[in-house]
Amino acid sequence: MTRTPTLVLRSRRVLAPDGERPADVVVAGDRIVEVSPYGTAAGGGAPIEDLGDVALLPGLVDTHVHVNEPGRTAWEGFTSATRAAAAGGVTTLIDMPLNSIPATVTVDALRVKRDVARGRVYVDVGFWGGAIPGNTGELAALYRAGVYGFKSFLAPSGVDEFPHVNAAELAEALTEQARLGALAIIHAEAPRILDAAPQVPGRAYADFLASRPDAAETVAVRQLLDTAERTGARVHVLHVSSADVLPLLAAARADGIAVTAETCPHYLTLVAEGVPAGDTTFKCCPPIRSEDNRDRLWRGIEAGAFAAVVSDHSPCTTDLKRLDVGDFAAAWGGIASLQLGLPAVWTEARARGLALAEVVALMSSGPARLVGLARKGTIAPGYDADLVAFDPDAVFTVDPGGLHHRNPATPYAGRTLTGVVRATWLAGAPVDVHGTPRGRLLDRVGTAA
Known part of the structure; x- marks a missing residue:
């Protein structure tokens, strides 16, 4: 790797590990080689770009993205998803093992997905594997092939x-993942609670919310924690929507259970009371809950309850959202937000008095650490030069037509958000979302696959 500087980025608001401060970030090739006091880096002839008061962030790491390709490419795709990621300041994403066809539950399926993605990604992309009934024997080979863990x-x-796993299948999968040292990531809702809840079709969001009560999450998390304790597996609870889960997680960690959790921008910014009748762009599973619940999630953020805030970007074609009839029971449950996560979270965090550094930690270094991306998510020497120029004071109104998602239906349409991504650099070079894709496919240790 060359040590000769190739770029200097200067900002009065660099989000470094020791906090926000004025600094010069010196890049050589694809790595950061120096973080100097503001205005001191000569650059050795390298171009110097002065961002002024625009903040310089480490590239975001989004470990929960449904790209859906191959098989459901009409829903999204590697090109469109990674364009949206780069436009939103995300420089690394980890693709979920569904809703692609084939699902990433065998090495052959992983190979198919990598072949489709190769040469078509604007940011760095890694892959999760899936643990489903009957594929426990595939997990070791998938892990050796470079997946980051198993959903x-x-x-x-x-x-x-x-398909989902029952209690015995979960124990079997976690036992094998504990043996491998792999991270298990879990969608935790309890089928028996969901089956007992009222399932009422129609346009009323309250009816949909009642169909997926808080208890579905708490019962499932209790089961997961008990199984993790018995098997010794490392487990991560995906997309926590119910704040009722947080005391369970805190108690488990105090007892030595290796458990982490994430939440998502839509749970931190949207509330059930604000969902218009029939607006199925708001449907996701688990659901957006009450304003009081959102406040308790934010208290969890401040208390360090979450390892990461990630998108759970789960788009579909517009027809599957059933906006024509507004039936929450019939609509696909998923929110497309990959491009909007940072401004959405920052808008709410700023209003609550949180610092930009707290947001960045949850959206960059936190998810990078969760999956073991040792060179991602931090502005420091030796780290990948994945960087974002973010104007934290600029305001914009969300226009779905300006999004790079393949299907731009979004509950954020028309909302005023604070914070604009001005530029994104990947491996030391600016990302042009209309140019040639330069992203790499990653394996579990962050090297090109």
């Missing part, structure tokens, strides 16, 4: 090719 559902996933 399981405790309730139906919504697609037939990725």
Whole structure:
């Protein structure tokens, strides 16, 4: 690797590990080689770009993205998803093992997905594997092939090719993952609670919310924690929507259970009371809950309850959202937010008095650490020069037509958000979302696959 500087980025607001401060960030090739006091880096002839008061952030790491390709490419795709990621300041994403066809539950399926993605990604992309009934024997080979861990559902996933696991199958999968040292990431809702809840079709969001009560999450998390304790597995609870889960997680960690959790921008910014009748762009599973619940999630953020805030970008074609009839029971459950996560979270965090550094930690270094991306998510020498120029004071109104998502239906349409991504650099070079893709495919240790 060359040590000769190739770029200097200067800002009065660099989000370094020791906090926000004026600094010069010196890049050589694809790595950061120096973080100097503001205005002191000569650059050795390298171009110097002065961002002024625009903040310089480490590139975001989004470990929960459904790209859906191959098989459901009409829903999203590697080109469109990674364009949206770069436009939103995300420089690394980890693709979920569903809703693609085939699902990433065998080495052959992983190979198919990598072949489709190669040469078509604007940011760096890694892959999760899936742990489903009957594929425990595949997990070791998938892990050796470079997946970052294994996703399981405790309730139906919504697609037939990725069935959920029952209690015995969960224990079997976690036992094997503990043996491998792999991270298990879990969609935690309890089928028996969902089956007992009222299932009422129609346009009223309150009816949909009642169909997926808080208890579905708490019962499932209790089951997961008990199984993790018995098997010794490392587990991560995906997309926590119910704040009722937080005391369970805190108690488990105090007891020595290796458990982490994430939440998502839509749970931190949207509330059930604000969902218009029939607006199924707001439907996701688990659901957006009450304003009081959102406040308790933010208290969890401030208390360090979450390892990461990630998108759970789960788009579909517009027709599957059933906006024509506004039936929450019939609509696909998923929110497309990959491009909007940073401004959405920053808008709410700023209003609550949180610092930009707190947001960045949850959206960059936190998810990078969760999956073991040792050179991602931090502005410091030796780290990848994945960087974002973010204007934290600029205001914009969300226009779905300006999003790079393949299907731009979004609950953020028309909302005023604070914070604009001005530029994104990947491996030391600016990302041009209309130019040639330069992203790499990653394996579990962050090297090109």
